[in-house]
Amino acid sequence: MQADWQYIAVFVALSPIFPLAPVVLNRLLGPHRPNPIKQQTYECGVETVGDTWIQFKVQYYIYALVFVVFDIEAVFLFPIAAAYGQLDLFAIIATVLFIFLLADGLIYAWSRGVLEWV
């Protein structure tokens, strides 16, 4: 068990090296003569107006909210699925109810018009 996670730990520790190496190499090999015009924001046609970090469409936020509900609930389904062979009838009924609750959340979101792209 611990040996398993040792591999993951080694992987996490070593994995930044692989993307960092080419980027650092690029910095060393490529030219580096920055000037203000070169560093301007890239846009098509016209100059940028105002700040980028403004309020954005609330729809994205609502989708993320629906996702969080589903994500957390689906997380609980994985252990149930893995231990499925050992579940008795009561546990199965509980699971079915749980899936109904998941579906109910979707139906609620749907009926409230959350899933409409406006």
Added chain:
Amino acid sequence: MNMIIDLLKSLISLSLGDFIRRNFGTGPGTELLIDIGGVVILSTFCLLIVIFLIWLTRKLVARMQDRIGPNRVGGRYGLLQTVADVVKLLSKELIHPSGADWLSYNAAPILTVMAALLVWAVMPFAPGVIGVDLNIGVFYIMAISSISVVVLLLAGWGSNNKYALLGAFRAVAQMVSYEVPMMLALLVPVILARTMSTKGIIDAQNLPFILFAPVSALIFYISTLAETGRTPFDLLEAESEIVAGFHIEYGGMKFGMFFLAEFVNTLFWSGMFVTLYLGGYRIFGLENWVGGDGYPYGRLIGLIAFFAKTFFMYFVYDWIRGTLPRVRVDQILNFNWKFMVPLSLVLIFFVALVDKFIPDTAGTVTRMAIHLTLNLVIAAATLEFLRRRGRQFRQEMSGGDGPGGRETLYPDDHGHGAAHEAPAHSDHGDMPLGGREPIAVPLH
């Protein structure tokens, strides 16, 4: 001399770890060394295979579009085209856009590759050839792969560019949405195999799970298309709408890292599809063959089988890329939330229920037949439901007309008196758009 032969045989039979344990003893130090070696080999492989994958994709898509594709650099097949591209990227200047958030701008390309590499830790290449067989393997994959969503937002937010931010929002909405059907579809192999370990799922596939759960396989495959942002779900980098999406401000190798992560991810999901539904490295028991001298040579056969299947699935990705156009952002989200999620919920509900009522004494083939029948029934019901809904929608949009909607096509046709005498319910459905005299249908 014996040691060299031992080493060579271990190399061929993909059991280098055993070789090290035999010759350097088994201690925590040796295990650490094996782990480091495994990580370095796995990561290097993932990064180098991308050079081949990019060439393959360019060649395949070019052929599908009736072009030749790369054919200059490195012989007539353009084999060194990607190497030349890498060299070009390396010699580019790294520009830091003014006003960009330094930390998130620079961390994003690194993190995206990290996430793309880390998922490979639980990918079973051949019997015994796996980074680590975690008992929560599938769960680990879901956890790590969702990091890339956050990374895209980091990149888009950090760039201080409106197109980049818009692209990042789109990407996050899409990837976050398609994670739900993907997770629900993933539950089906987990229920069938009764384990979350990737190796355990392969061991349970005496018959490939695609025969048990074709609907789940299809949902999973479509979701992976969206997760990796491939066509037809590639609107997170739609050039014609938002220039290039979240990586617009990136150049040189930082851009290269996003590109690399995309290809590594695509290959990973191809491999995962093979692992979950096509039996992974299994090929009629040949993968477990142990040679007379005790070396597990079958591992090499398993590895070849795994990559043959994986590259076939990768080819299907490119095939879809060469076939389908890009969809709209509202279509992409509606398709997910109003079709894929309900379908996968219904699927998981029935699969769980049916699997419980199959007695443990039933053979694999019986179990497969019951599950396959269930899947076919669900698929048929879904198609029939879609057909009816589609007809209903078309009628609502066109006012009782057939496909195409004459009212929307010829909005100014109401006044032509002669046309009003046309039979009210004649079959206009298959009239080609244009070419013939438009027939106005009485709308009231």
